[in-house]
Amino acid sequence: MKIKDYPESTIREKILNKLDPDLHKGRKHDKAYVYVDDTLVTKVKLPNAHSRVMKANKSQYICTSLRLNPNEFNELINCPLRGPEYYELLRERNK
Amino acid sequence: MDKIPVNKVVNSGIYRLYSGQAFEGSDSIGKRYNIGEALKSGTVNMYVQMHPNAVPGKMYDLGADDIKLKEPLDIIYKIYPGEVLALFPELELVGEGDTEMQALEDLKCEFLDLYEYISNLSEDKLGKGPKAWKDILQRILQS
Numbered sequence: 001m002k003i004k005d006y007p008e009s010t011i012r013e014k015i016l017n018k019l020d021p022d023l024h025k026g027r028k029h030d031k032a033y034v035y036v037d038d039t040l041v042t043k044v045k046l047p048n049a050h051s052r053v054m055k056a057n058k059s060q061y062i063c064t065s066l067r068l069n070p071n072e073f074n075e076l077i078n079c080p081l082r083g084p085e086y087y088e089l090l091r092e093r094n095k
Numbered sequence: 096m097d098k099i100p101v102n103k104v105v106n107s108g109i110y111r112l113y114s115g116q117a118f119e120g121s122d123s124i125g126k127r128y129n130i131g132e133a134l135k136s137g138t139v140n141m142y143v144q145m146h147p148n149a150v151p152g153k154m155y156d157l158g159a160d161d162i163k164l165k166e167p168l169d170i171i172y173k174i175y176p177g178e179v180l181a182l183f184p185e186l187e188l189v190g191e192g193d194t195e196m197q198a199l200e201d202l203k204c205e206f207l208d209l210y211e212y213i214s215n216l217s218e219d220k221l222g223k224g225p226k227a228w229k230d231i232l233q234r235i236l237q238s
Contacts, residue, residue: 024212027204033212041222043212045189045205057175061189094222 003056003063003070006077008047011054011062014076015046018083034066036087041094042067067093148174152181152195157203162210162238170202186228210236 016023021032021044030046044065047054056070063073067090075081150172157164172195173180181190181198186209190202213221213229221229 024208026208028201029204031208031212036222038220039222040213040216040220040225042224043187043209057173058178058180058189058191061180061187065187 001071001074003059004074004077005053005055006059007051008054009049009051011059011077012046012049015044015062015066018076018081019086020083034090036090036094039094041090148172150174152199154183154199154202157206157236158200159203159207162207162236165235165237168235170199172198185231206232206236210238 015021015032019032019034021034023046024031024033026045029048032044032046033040034042034044042065044062047062059073060070063070066073066076066086068076068086072081072089076086152170152172154164154168154170168183171182171184173182174195177193179192179195179198181192181195181202182188183202183206186206188202188205188209190198190200190205192198192201209228210232213225213232216225216229218226218229
């Protein structure tokens with residue numbers, strides 16, 4: 001399955017709300033640093049909170065940064081993948 | 096003049112027709128042009144691949160007074176219609192913009208943001224990937 005097109009604000013909001021990462025104000029873009037068991041495992045560049053649609057050619061980098069496949073990324077943004085389930089996946093992949 | 100097809104298929108890739116004049120400015124890449132007018136002017140002479148072109152580039156400086164590159168870095172530009180990404184895959188950094196210059200500036204900010212964040216973390220807080228990023232940053236940057 002391909003990554004769907006989502007508004008940038010939706011991607012940003014879902015990552016912040018579901019994953020509760022360490023939000024870091026960047027020079028141009030904010031970053032979300034993701035920790036598992038108090039260890040930094042990955043980072044993601046957050047889109048700004050505007051309504052422009054992000055195409056897969058760009059969101060693929062967010063998907064990869066989150067260590068998700070396209071299907072899992074769609075589930076994260078669409079809702080079925082909840083925060084605790086995401087961290088379970090990440091824990092598995094970080095072993 | 097023979098009629099030139101607007102979209103041409105070569106080896107399964109789709110190419111969009113551009114005028115040579117339009118292609119000269121990087122700002123013009125991906126914008127639509129009136130092919131009829133361009134044909135009349137006789138400047139239509141180039142096809143640009145619709146799929147992103149990956150183009151190698153160099154980064155010489157980070158634009159910061161206190162943090163310098165030890166040597167120029169190889170980066171990759173991905174040019175999409177209307178958007179350019181600048182990539183440094185080893186650190187999973189992506190800069191973006193309407194032009195190569197904007198994407199490069201954004202990529203520099205990504206380097207500085209990552210360096211600032213990660214250099215303040217102790218080793219025991221870093222997972223496998225972030226530990227590798229820190230090593231790479233220490234090899235390529237000096238402050």
